Amino acid sequence: MVSLNDSVSELAGVGPKRAQALKSLDIENVNDLLTYFPFRYEDLQAKDPTELTDQAKVTLKGTVAAAPVISRFGRRKTRLNFRLLLDEHTIIPVTFFNQPWLKDKLEVGNELAVYGRFDAKRQSLAGMKIIASTDDGGGMGSIYPANKEVRQATIQKLVESAYDAYEPVIVDLIPEPLREQYRLLHRRQMIHDMHFPAGDAAAQAARRTAKFEEFYLFETRLQIVKQQDHTLHGQALTYDLPKLKDFIASLPYELTDAQKRVVNEICYDLKRPVHMNRLLQGDVGSGKTVVAAVAMYAAITAGTQAALMAPTEILAEQHANNLAKLFADFPVNVALLTGATKPAARKTLLPQIANGAVNLIVGTHALIQPEVAYHDLGLAVIDEQHRFGVNQRQALREKGQQPDVLAMTATPIPRTLAITAYGEMDVSVINELPAGRQPIKTSWIRSNQVDSTLRQVKAELSSGSQAYVVTPLIEESEAVDMKNAEAIYERFKEQFEPTYKVGLLHGRMKNDEKNAVMDAFKANEFQVLVATTVIEVGVDVPNATVMLIYDADHFGLAQLHQLRGRVGRGKKASACILIADPKNELAVERMTTMTSTNDGFVLSQKDLELRGPGDILGKKQSGVPDFKVGDPVADLNILSAAQQAAKETVASPDWADKDANLALAAFLSTTAHQNTTMD
Numbered sequence: 139m140v141s142l143n144d145s146v147s148e149l150a151g152v153g154p155k156r157a158q159a160l161k162s163l164d165i166e167n168v169n170d171l172l173t174y175f176p177f178r179y180e181d182l183q184a185k186d187p188t189e190l191t192d193q194a195k196v197t198l199k200g201t202v203a204a205a206p207v208i209s210r211f212g213r214r215k216t217r218l219n220f221r222l223l224l225d226e227h228t229i230i231p232v233t234f235f236n237q238p239w240l241k242d243k244l245e246v247g248n249e250l251a252v253y254g255r256f257d258a259k260r261q262s263l264a265g266m267k268i269i270a271s272t273d274d275g276g277g278m279g280s281i282y283p284a285n286k287e288v289r290q291a292t293i294q295k296l297v298e299s300a301y302d303a304y305e306p307v308i309v310d311l312i313p314e315p316l317r318e319q320y321r322l323l324h325r326r327q328m329i330h331d332m333h334f335p336a337g338d339a340a341a342q343a344a345r346r347t348a349k350f351e352e353f354y355l356f357e358t359r360l361q362i363v364k365q366q367d368h369t370l371h372g373q374a375l376t377y378d379l380p381k382l383k384d385f386i387a388s389l390p391y392e393l394t395d396a397q398k399r400v401v402n403e404i405c406y407d408l409k410r411p412v413h414m415n416r417l418l419q420g421d422v423g424s425g426k427t428v429v430a431a432v433a434m435y436a437a438i439t440a441g442t443q444a445a446l447m448a449p450t451e452i453l454a455e456q457h458a459n460n461l462a463k464l465f466a467d468f469p470v471n472v473a474l475l476t477g478a479t480k481p482a483a484r485k486t487l488l489p490q491i492a493n494g495a496v497n498l499i500v501g502t503h504a505l506i507q508p509e510v511a512y513h514d515l516g517l518a519v520i521d522e523q524h525r526f527g528v529n530q531r532q533a534l535r536e537k538g539q540q541p542d543v544l545a546m547t548a549t550p551i552p553r554t555l556a557i558t559a560y561g562e563m564d565v566s567v568i569n570e571l572p573a574g575r576q577p578i579k580t581s582w583i584r585s586n587q588v589d590s591t592l593r594q595v596k597a598e599l600s601s602g603s604q605a606y607v608v609t610p611l612i613e614e615s616e617a618v619d620m621k622n623a624e625a626i627y628e629r630f631k632e633q634f635e636p637t638y639k640v641g642l643l644h645g646r647m648k649n650d651e652k653n654a655v656m657d658a659f660k661a662n663e664f665q666v667l668v669a670t671t672v673i674e675v676g677v678d679v680p681n682a683t684v685m686l687i688y689d690a691d692h693f694g695l696a697q698l699h700q701l702r703g704r705v706g707r708g709k710k711a712s713a714c715i716l717i718a719d720p721k722n723e724l725a726v727e728r729m730t731t732m733t734s735t736n737d738g739f740v741l742s743q744k745d746l747e748l749r750g751p752g753d754i755l756g757k758k759q760s761g762v763p764d765f766k767v768g769d770p771v772a773d774l775n776i777l778s779a780a781q782q783a784a785k786e787t788v789a790s791p792d793w794a795d796k797d798a799n800l801a802l803a804a805f806l807s808t809t810a811h812q813n814t815t816m817d
């Protein structure tokens with residue numbers, strides 16, 4: 139019996155060579171081919187030229203009025219001209235480039251239709267294709283993404299013959315009740331109308347169903363993975379609630395309601411014998427670190443170890459210091475392990491990690507090196523998780539006995555990405571800042587206005603505050619970044635010293651140097667810190683209330699928001715000044731967006747629209763799968779509906795046995811390629 143899983147080599151005209159070529163388009167079986175959809179259609183319905191204004195691609199019908207003339211130009215280029223009589227009054231010139239062989243089809247008196255670009259002003263047609271008039275030709279011509287190995291015409295022919303041969307075995311994958319609820323086409327009709335639509339309306343209806351189906355299949359797979367992840371493994375961490383309460387009571391402030399809520403969500407997961415895979419999302423300054431501290435202490439009171447992985451050494455060290463302070467009166471041994479840890483220290487530390495003598499390990503990706511063996515890792519926390527690659531996050535998950543994982547991010551994740559890239563994680567959101575925070579006032583100035591701004595900075599400093607100055611970012615070269623930073627450092631020294639002291643921080647400095655600078659700035663030993671983007675993540679100096687960002691237009695919104703989040707962390711009002719002479723519209727839009735909102739969620743949605751998912755989630759891997767017809771940003775409504783539908787489908791454990799789901803279950807179990815991202 140034939141099935142859509144049949145290899146394309148079963149089709150007439152597909153030998154090993156062509157099968158190989160089709161593979162370059164990701165087409166291996168008949169289903170791949172039938173869901174290899176056109177990206178646009180040519181309107182082959184003949185048009186009345188008097189109704190056309192402007193330039194448009196159209197089909198015009200007529201009679202060849204004068205024999206074609208071929209002329210040559212350039213090297214090997216030809217131009218074929220003839221006249222087409224459209225009706226009794228209108229004759230237009232038609233030109234074809236580099237298709238001299240068409241001459242044979244163009245005898246005077248022949249009736250035909252020509253598809254091409256019509257220029258209404260000049261009343262001329264640049265021909266692209268000739269359609270014999272006897273051919274009823276009408277309707278829509280499907281145009282497929284093709285490449286050098288597989289040409290357009292080949293795809294068209296193969297799709298046609300595949301549809302003819304396999305039409306009877308195309309069955310609905312979306313269960314009938316859902317298909318009706320969302321008013322979708324039957325799969326057979328959808329596939330037919332995607333390839334051979336009768337007109338625009340049919341094509342659009344088919345496309346809507348095709349998008350829904352694509353998202354729905356993706357989401358169903360994701361939900362299945364999520365269910366398995368929950369039930370397969372996982373340790374139940376029986377933490378000591380009274381001890382946890384003591385720790386929370388010892389904090390120098392009360393947790394916000396949002397912090398309390400997410401602490402509860404996390405602790406509930408820890409206690410269950412399921413494998414936690416939770417994303418903790420909270421705007422910069424919302425207080426994620428202390429939430430992580432509570433969760434890690436919970437794991438420790440359950441007798442296991444906890445680890446916290448941060449993207450930079452500065453941040454890891456800051457966390458280690460803060461945590462050591464928070465846990466000073468508690469039975470927690472904090473250790474720091476980074477690439478900068480000296481060999482001797484490392485040599486004593488590794489056995490302590492392996493035998494459980496230290497129970498809270500803070501570090502960079504040094505934590506996931508193969509030599510680092512844990513005694514009993516119960517909880518792994520990843521700070522600023524979008525700065526890590528998928529593999530690094532995975533490696534931490536695989537340490538020890540499958541620890542529960544809490545991934546933290548300050549970049550609010552737009553719905554599109556929450557559904558696709560993070561669909562298999564549970565999400566907790568801290569949607570509230572600690573009390574008493576004042577909104578950061580952001581302004582944008584041109585580089586020739588810097589002088590007046592420096593007066594504003596001095597005024598802030600004279601009231602006892604501190605300032606950051608972020609220097610230009612030249613993507614290609616750390617060396618150039620450093621030079622820029624040094625030049626600006628010199629300028630600020632001239633301007634501010636001796637009244638105020640100025641410090642410098644850049645990526646090329648040794649770690650001890652960096653740490654010394656950060657510590658001195660924290661201790662207010664100097665008041666102005668000139669820095670490259672090393673300070674981007676997590677650095678916490680509440681007394682800093684002004685930030686100046688040079689060449690702000692070189693940064694993305696998410697990154698600017700992160701930078702800006704270094705101020706506004708205390709009770710005083712803060713300001714962020716963007717210095718930029720943007721060169722294009724998009725950059726102007728980024729600047730005005732920054733000055734108009736402090737809401738990280740709004741910004742990341744905007745960033746997603748302006749720059750795409752890669753820039754939000756980090757260059758390494760956005761984790762958003764490549765969909766064929768659906769666009770997860772533009773088609774968010776369909777995506778959300780499909781997610782909802784998929785959740786309903788797999789909600790009950792015996793979903794695959796239900797009649798309405800049989801075809802879907804069979805399809806999912808036989809399709810090898812999965813585009814679910816396992817994160």
Ligand code: ADP
Binds near residue numbers: 397420423548676
């Ligand atoms: P982020 O979420 O950006 O990582 P942090 O965890 O660094 O934020 O917290 C930002 C600042 O807010 C820190 O100085 C922290 O001590 C403080 N903080 C955290 N929670 C509270 C709270 N509930 N009340 C007051 N200050 C808090």
Ligand code: MG
Binds near residue numbers: 426521676
């Ligand atoms: Mg943080």
